[in-house]
Amino acid sequence: MKNILSPRGRVVLLGAALLLFPIVFSSAFYRDIGVAFLLAAISASAWNIVGGYAGQVSVGHSMFFGLGAYMPLLFYTLFGWSPIAGIPAGIVLSIALAVLIGLPTFRLSGHYFSMATIAVAELIRIFVGTWDFVGAAVGLQGPATARGWWDLTFRGELPYYYIFLAVLGIVLATTAFIERRRFGFYLRAIKSSERAARSLGVPVRRTKMQALALSAAFTSVAGSLYAAKTGFIDPDSGFGILVSVQMVIVAALGGAGVLFGPLLGALILIPLQIATNTWFGGGGSGLTYILYGGIIVLIARFEPGGVFELWYRVVPERWRRAYAP
Amino acid sequence: MVAVQVIVGGLLLGAIYALFSSGLTLIWGMMNFINFAHGEFVMLGMYVALMAVVWIGGGPAIFGIAAAVALAALGVVIYFSLIRHVTRGPMLAQILSTFGLALLLRYTAFWIFSANFVSLPTNALSGTVNLAGIYLPIGQLVAGLVAITLTIALHLLLTRTTVGSKLLAVAEDRTAAMLMGIRPDRMQALAWGLSAGAAGIAGALMATSYPWSPSVGETFGLIAFVVVALGGFGSVLGSLYAGLIIGLIQAASAFWLGAIYKDIVVYGLFVALLWLRPQGLMGKA
Numbered sequence: 001m002k003n004i005l006s007p008r009g010r011v012v013l014l015g016a017a018l019l020l021f022p023i024v025f026s027s028a029f030y031r032d033i034g035v036a037f038l039l040a041a042i043s044a045s046a047w048n049i050v051g052g053y054a055g056q057v058s059v060g061h062s063m064f065f066g067l068g069a070y071m072p073l074l075f076y077t078l079f080g081w082s083p084i085a086g087i088p089a090g091i092v093l094s095i096a097l098a099v100l101i102g103l104p105t106f107r108l109s110g111h112y113f114s115m116a117t118i119a120v121a122e123l124i125r126i127f128v129g130t131w132d133f134v135g136a137a138v139g140l141q142g143p144a145t146a147r148g149w150w151d152l153t154f155r156g157e158l159p160y161y162y163i164f165l166a167v168l169g170i171v172l173a174t175t176a177f178i179e180r181r182r183f184g185f186y187l188r189a190i191k192s193s194e195r196a197a198r199s200l201g202v203p204v205r206r207t208k209m210q211a212l213a214l215s216a217a218f219t220s221v222a223g224s225l226y227a228a229k230t231g232f233i234d235p236d237s238g239f240g241i242l243v244s245v246q247m248v249i250v251a252a253l254g255g256a257g258v259l260f261g262p263l264l265g266a267l268i269l270i271p272l273q274i275a276t277n278t279w280f281g282g283g284g285s286g287l288t289y290i291l292y293g294g295i296i297v298l299i300a301r302f303e304p305g306g307v308f309e310l311w312y313r314v315v316p317e318r319w320r321r322a323y324a325p
Numbered sequence: 326m327v328a329v330q331v332i333v334g335g336l337l338l339g340a341i342y343a344l345f346s347s348g349l350t351l352i353w354g355m356m357n358f359i360n361f362a363h364g365e366f367v368m369l370g371m372y373v374a375l376m377a378v379v380w381i382g383g384g385p386a387i388f389g390i391a392a393a394v395a396l397a398a399l400g401v402v403i404y405f406s407l408i409r410h411v412t413r414g415p416m417l418a419q420i421l422s423t424f425g426l427a428l429l430l431r432y433t434a435f436w437i438f439s440a441n442f443v444s445l446p447t448n449a450l451s452g453t454v455n456l457a458g459i460y461l462p463i464g465q466l467v468a469g470l471v472a473i474t475l476t477i478a479l480h481l482l483l484t485r486t487t488v489g490s491k492l493l494a495v496a497e498d499r500t501a502a503m504l505m506g507i508r509p510d511r512m513q514a515l516a517w518g519l520s521a522g523a524a525g526i527a528g529a530l531m532a533t534s535y536p537w538s539p540s541v542g543e544t545f546g547l548i549a550f551v552v553v554a555l556g557g558f559g560s561v562l563g564s565l566y567a568g569l570i571i572g573l574i575q576a577a578s579a580f581w582l583g584a585i586y587k588d589i590v591v592y593g594l595f596v597a598l599l600w601l602r603p604q605g606l607m608g609k610a
Contacts, residue, residue: 051417052417055415055416055417056416057416057417057420057421059361059420059424103600104599104600104603105599105603107603108603109357110416110420111353111357111358111359111419111420112599112603114359114361114420115359115550115554116595116596116599118361118547118550119547119550119551119592119595119596120592120596122543122547122588122592123589123592123593123595123596126585126588126589126592127589130585130586130589191415191416241543245428248421248424252417252421256417286432286435286436287432287436289428289431289432290428290429290432290433290436292425292428292432293425293426293427293428293429293430293431293432293433294425294429295425296421296424296425296428296429297407297421297422297425297426297429298425299418299421299425300407300411300414300417300418300419300421300422300425301406301407301410301411301418301422304411304414304415304417304418304421
């Protein structure tokens with residue numbers, strides 16, 4: 001028992017649970033929830049690198065998500081290429097955009113970065129909506145029927161589930177890796193006090209830039225996966241503010257700057273989202289966002305550390321040892 | 326002649342931009358704090374004006390004051406219940422507090438008022454006036470002039486009165502101000518009241534001439550960012566000039582490039598500003 005409850009044991013347990021989930025709950029409904037959960041966890045984990053660990057709160061990460069979602073479908077529409085060809089293009093463009101935003105704003109206070117992200121995301125959304133080359137307001141369509149596995153268009157949910165799970169594994173492993181490296185310590189130093197970090201010789205701007213670029217690249221991949229799964233993208237589902245909101249709320253609810261925070265956040269939020277959509281009916285999406293706004297305000301006001309920190313404060317230590325997630 | 330009309334129309338709209346943006350810049354100057362819900366305050370001001378017209382009746386003076394008072398009260402309530410508790414917290418809490426508030430207000434407005442565009446019923450300010458060959462809707466003319474007057478009044482309040490000095494003292498050094506017998510909490514609550522009140526009355530002024538829906542809050546919030554970035558963070562006078570400039574640019578690009586490009590041009594200007602002159606026209610680096 002002791003072995004299973006050790007940190008490494010817990011990770012193995014979590015991995016096994018995620019691997020077995022679609023086999024145990026084999027109905028399309030549960031598998032669909034599983035896929036939505038993984039996608040939310042991937043993009044929020046990507047956001048977490050710059051928003052959580054480095055404390056640079058982006059509220060416009062949809063710009064990277066949208067780039068990642070548009071490029072595969074654009075390549076397919078223009079040249080008939082496999083959507084996979086568009087994934088690296090999305091990553092490259094996202095990193096370029098990250099540099100473009102990071103260079104001027106990382107010299108200034110963190111508020112500038114937040115403002116710039118929301119403004120640039122909105123600028124791109126409106127611009128893409130007027131640009132016929134990328135489908136304007138109508139958006140782009142992926143392959144209707146697959147010509148082969150390389151079209152990433154599958155009948156069932158299962159292939160998506162395992163592809164998404166693999167990507168989530170890569171994102172979390174990368175985060176866990178940098179968490180223990182000097183880079184990870186730099187990020188946390190910057191988060192707690194930029195001035196102190198600089199005075200101790202941390203290359204503040206370069207580190208923030210690298211974190212943003214890494215985060216942008218992963219977010220772009222999340223966008224590509226979304227586009228492959230839905231086979232369709234338009235300005236709102238790619239670059240809309242609600243895409244950014246979802247990343248922020250999932251990460252902050254679980255615990256921003258905690259490795260498994262976004263996972264926990266997605267575990268709470270995705271079922272909640274499905275429940276509210278079911279309770280309030282088709283017109284309920286508005287109420288879902290009222291709820292989102294309320295949750296975000298409550299997190300900011302009472303528990304900026306998210307559920308993870310709440311857990312560590314509320315649950316006594318001797319219980320924690322036995323039941324820790 | 327058409328060009329002159331476009332320019333004057335842009336300046337009058339820009340005056341309203343200046344008024345609500347001065348609220349945003351006041352909060353930034355006071356507390357180093359960005360209010361992501363500021364556009365939503367403007368949007369709520371528009372709905373308060375509509376409700377005042379429908380329920381109480383009466384002219385622009387009544388619904389303008391109603392919007393100002395209602396939003397100022399909301400601003401003070403938000404300060405005491407939310408903002409005061411997050412200002413010394415982590416950056417995440419500061420950004421998320423007003424970002425979440427914006428979502429909450431926006432989608433609550435969608436829920437209550439629906440996504441349809443509404444406008445004020447025709448009122449005393451409808452009709453046009455002919456000024457030396459330029460036809461101007463009376464509503465726009467009055468709204469623009471009132472907005473300029475109020476923005477200048479806010480500037481004078483900050484620079485020429487005791488209350489203004491107290492506000493600036495708190496902005497300069499909270500602890501030192503406290504030692505001088507100023508209560509920082511009261512001053513910051515006042516700043517939030519003034520800021521939200523300015524947004525509310527700007528919304529009421531805009532409601533006299535333009536139809537709106539709950540989604541306008543997002544647009545106005547971003548416009549306020551652009552105006553404040555151009556005018557300089559913390560400078561009310563700067564946001565007056567910048568508001569007029571942005572109104573002008575928007576009207577000109579809508580007229581010569583097409584209506585869909587007016588926001589692209591303005592947001593593009595914001596990105597360019599971040600690169601070239603992040604402290605704005607009148608801001609200190």
